[in-house]
Amino acid sequence: MADASSLRAKKIPDNLYELCLTNLVNYLQKSKCDRNVLRSLPDSILMDVYYKMLQEKRLCILGAELSELDVFERLLRFAGAQLRLIQCFQAVIDHGSKLSAELASGYLSKCHVKTKSRDSLIHLGLRLGGFLNEAGWYADAQRVLLKCRDLCQAQPQTTYYKRLTLECCHRLLNTQSAYCCFPAAADTYSLSLQLLGISEDTADELCDGTFAIADTCSKALQTDDDGLDYRLEGSCEPWPGACECGRVAAWGASSLAARLCKEFSALFFVRCDYNAAHQWSMRALRLLTPHTPHKITIEVLRACGKACVVKRRFKEAGVLVRQAVGLARAAFGPRHPRYAAALLDYGFYLLNIDSIVHSVNVYDEALTSLERVFGRSSLHVATAQEDLAYALYVLEYSSGRFYKAREHAQRAIRIIENLVPPDHLLLASAKRVKALILEEIALDTPAGQDMSEPTLLEESESLHKAALSLSMMAFGEKNVQTAKHYGNLGRLYQSMQKFQDAETMHLKAIAIKEELLGAEDYEVGLSIGHLASLYNYHMNMHCAAERLYLRSIAISLKLFGERYSGLEYDYRGLVHVFTQLKKHDRADHYNRLLQNWHELREQSKAEQQPALGDEQVMPLSELQAHFFSPND
DSSP: OOOHHHHHHTTOOHHHHHHHHHHHHHHHHHHOOOTHHHHTSOHHHHHHHHHHHHHTTOHHHHHHHHTSHHHHHHHHHOGGGHHHHHHHHHHHHHTTOOHHHHHHHHHHHHHHHTOSOHHHHHHHHHHHHHHHHHHTOHHHHHHHHHHHHHHHHTSOOOHHHHHHHHHHHHHHHHHHHHTTOHHHHHHHHHHHHHHHTOOHHHHHHOSSOHHHHHHHHHHHHOOSOOOOOTTTTOOOOOOTTOOGGGGGGSSSHHHHHHHHHHHHHHHHHHTTOHHHHHHHHHHHHHHOOTTSOHHHHHHHHHHHHHHHHHTTOHHHHHHHHHHHHHHHHHHHOTTSHHHHHHHHHHHHHHHHTTOHHHHHHHHHHHHHHHHHHHTTSOHHHHHHHHHHHHHHHHHTTTTOOOHHHHHHHHHHHHHHHHHSOTTOTHHHHHHHHHHHHHHHHHHHSOTTTOTTHHHHHHHHHHHHHHHHHHHHHHHOSSSHHHHHHHHHHHHHHHHTTOHHHHHHHHHHHHHHHHHHHOTTOHHHHHHHHHHHHHHHHTSOOHHHHHHHHHHHHHHHHHHHOTTOTTHHHHHHHHHHHHHHTTOHHHHHHHHHHHHHHHHHHHHHHHOOOOOTTOOOOOOHHHHHHTTOOTTO
């Protein structure tokens, strides 16, 4: 008689196979029999049974199954299970289970009683911690990975265990950066550099040190037979077009170095050190080979793209983010969370190049994809809700139709509040977005029509102050995020007619941004324009406003060109300034520039961004040639 796996291999028609799965799930639910019968099934069929439990809403029995760490470990090892496992995992949690915490606690208990060998425990920790991280349960992922790191460091520091420790550091940095655990991430960063034989001073000074990092990894970590389980990060599929024989070289020291450089970049990015983020991401890009697994390549491309956006290198950013989107779609399909993550970065790029409508569409597709996998109560979904809310706020700034943006911002805050402590930094950005939206709704409400306007402004102030407080606790005052919160309070105080307070906030924001970013950065220009508006419309300081507007316009033209949306407000402001100063010829001049700007914007509407799905994945060598000269 043929066994189940051979029957599955013969491709039984879906209706018959699905019927068998349904009957088995119903039998298990009703009979409450010994479920050890499931353990005898092949991995692929076992995963199908659990996924059928999800489809049939048998979430109690599914939760009981997945809470057994030995079962969960089996599924973690099965390469074809991850996406469906995430869906099952999240559905059980949404049903009220504490599955993430239970699995993390189960792992810590196994480590305490030592029911497995040390190497088995380490590999289980890497897999489980990596899964929890990808599922967005960062606190539990960190618990697992910290214990895993301790197990690695408790062993003799041979090449094998150094490498395992670095694998753990790679995952820990990803988790700690995403969850804003900056002191812990700094410790992990230091340990990683120490294992690589690089001092922090040397790392800070590295501008062309990629080969030094690769050489260090090769010398310190690459051996002929170190026993490392190379399957931890997923499949070793090569870049499209790579030779088949390259598969055997997919996991070398350069791959590990690329992953670590990418995580260093991500850490500096969330800490707003954009120069370091850009440098580390470029080193990661240089270390990619045609045999680097798609997952790692996509993450490196995303890190490089985001770093280029904040450095205002938009042409380079466009190449990178589109490459990431195209490769993610080709490798994982349009329904995979890795594709959705690449879309979020693409939306970020589009928003920053002033392609607002396209940005909203991309964010909306990313949110739909993430909700399909994670449901409606995941930090991944909250991030997408917040991003879409802000893009809609920018899109509707002139129309005043902010209610859809407000709904998404409120959903983001509700999700985050349910999943993190009340003083967590992840709340700062979402509260900032909602505050901006509430302020505009209040200002667009006709006087006397809605008595809630003062309440909206007061709620906006409370949200901005809460965001500022969280930023100060995490970063201190000398940080770009803190400066942004000062600037937002400045705009709000202007709306509340607290003009001296508004001026104080704007001056603080400008001083911090200039010190950290330089005098000609976009963020500086934004704050200068806001202060100019305050001086122009509310403090009768028209000469000072003129100087600030002209400086803001110069920054915008240099970075974005004549079609940039923000120029409208500066041109209108100068028309008002020169009208008040009785310099009508100058007012007419800026009226003409404003009219020309309108014509250019109309032309922009007719220009299309490349449609999603049309991205062409170029060979890695061609991509790298965009960024590095042959002699580098």
